[in-house]
Amino acid sequence: MSTQEVPSAELEDAYRLRAEDVKEAPTTLRGRLRYLGPGIILTASVVGSGELIVTTSLGARAGFVLLWMVIVGATVKVWVQMELARWAILNGKTALAGYSTVPPRIGRMGWINWLWIGLDLAKNFQRGGVIGGTAAACSILWPIVGEPLSSGSLATWAVVITALTIGLLRSNRYSVVEALTTWSVAIFTLSTVAIVLVLPFTPFAYSPGDFADGLSFAIPAGTVGLAVAMFGSTGVGADDMTNYTYWCLEKGYARWTGPDDGSEERARRAEGWIKVMQLDVFVSWLICTVTTLSFYVVGASVLHPQNLVPEGNAVITTVSRIYTDTLGPWAETLFLFGAIVVLFSTNIASAAAVPRLWTNTLGLLGVIDWHDVKVRARILRILTVCLPVLWLLMFLFVQSPLVMMQIGAIATGIFLLAVLVAVWRLRTLEVDPRFRRNRWLTAAFVVSSIGIFLLAVYTVLEVFGVTIAGA
DSSP: OOOOOOTTOOHHHHTOOOGGGOOOOOOSHHHHHTTOOHHHHHHHHHIIIIIIIIIHHHHHHHGGGGHHHHHHHHHTTHHHHHHHHHHHHHHTOOHHHHHTTSSSEETTEEHHHHHHHHHHHHHHHHHHHHHHHHHHHHHHHSOOSSSTTOHHHHHHHHHHHHHHHHHHTTTOOHHHHHHHHHHHHHHHHHHHHHHHHHGGGSTTOOOHHHHHHHTSOOOOTTOHHHHHHHHHHSSSOHHHHHHHHHHHHHHTHHHHHOOOOSOHHHHHHHHHHHHHHHHHHHHHHHHHHHHHHHHHHHIIIIIGGGTOOOOGGGHHHHHTHHHHHHHOTTHHHHHHHHHHHHHHHHHHHHHHHHHHHHHHHHHHTTSSOTTOHHHHHHHHHHHHHHHHHHHHHHHHHHOOHHHHHHHHHHHHHHHHHHHHHHHHHHHHHHSOGGGGOOHHHHHHHHHHHHHHHHHHHHHHHHHHHHHHHHO
């Protein structure tokens, strides 16, 4: 897939709507495909930590029985993402700016913003886990100090990966992030789907009965925590929905729509760019869903029968058995290279998005002027260095990528309910009825909201029940 880089759309112009920047939206599928991009970045942030490690681990531990949760988790959240992105395009505002208007307010910001701050601290564990996973793959493939997966080799590679991330993102340009993530997502997605297609011709073949068991809507004992983590980290998470609004703005969807002058021309442009965004979301969802299902199936087919559950720093070695057991020992190198590519692209996506959110938060708190281009760029540069270093230190302290990712993923699941509340309010009060008249999209959003709420309640009750039983 090719994407068209935003002409002269650097960070300083992305968050300001001006009449001179308006641009007509493409009306054909081919034309719209040229303007995709934000969803690719989002896919990169999802595929690495969620699909490669958490989802595969869930399949290894539970077998096919939790396949239904993979499908539900990857599907129900996308409609909330689409609604939030539509609001951002129409208003030219970031998600955090929208959350700050949801009462009750605590000081300068809304309660959801404060919740985001608390949960983002937990997400740092997940981001540290991504660095650790990348370091583990590099250490196995090219051990630097001592044996593969030794503490010295892991630490050295983690430092190298962090430094490289900071170096690549020093410009903070959207186009750089998009370019770095597009090819990595395509390569690893295709390779994983290929493994699923090869499985029927190996000793680890799956059957129609396996898929029937996977749609039984049950959660086996001992897999509740991992299932909740999977729901929070696979597909589009609450933090991904939030990040997506920034990428939509920086790509140019809102700027090309222009300020709301009440004209029919502006409404028509808005509808056009919203359709581009919806296609972008659909393509991203399709890639995420296919990849999620692929990772789960190979985990359930290859690792589960052998009682191989990824744990600790050996998580990458265990997951690599998917390739070596089906294709032979030579495939380990192929897997490790692919794992490095996809995990590193996830790290890039996080290291690009999180500084933007924290800079925006400082603006909402009144610490800086978000609309001052020079101030915003300076804070972004500082955070682009400091935050990856923080994630590195957290990995070096915990040294267990899977556990770190589960902590962050469960936090994301909690934040999802708060985002759902915000999206309903923003949609009702700040989106013109003209852009809410599609009954199919409205119905999908309602069903999505109900599904998120019920699944969240169900998983909380299950966790509570397990806690009581073990007390």
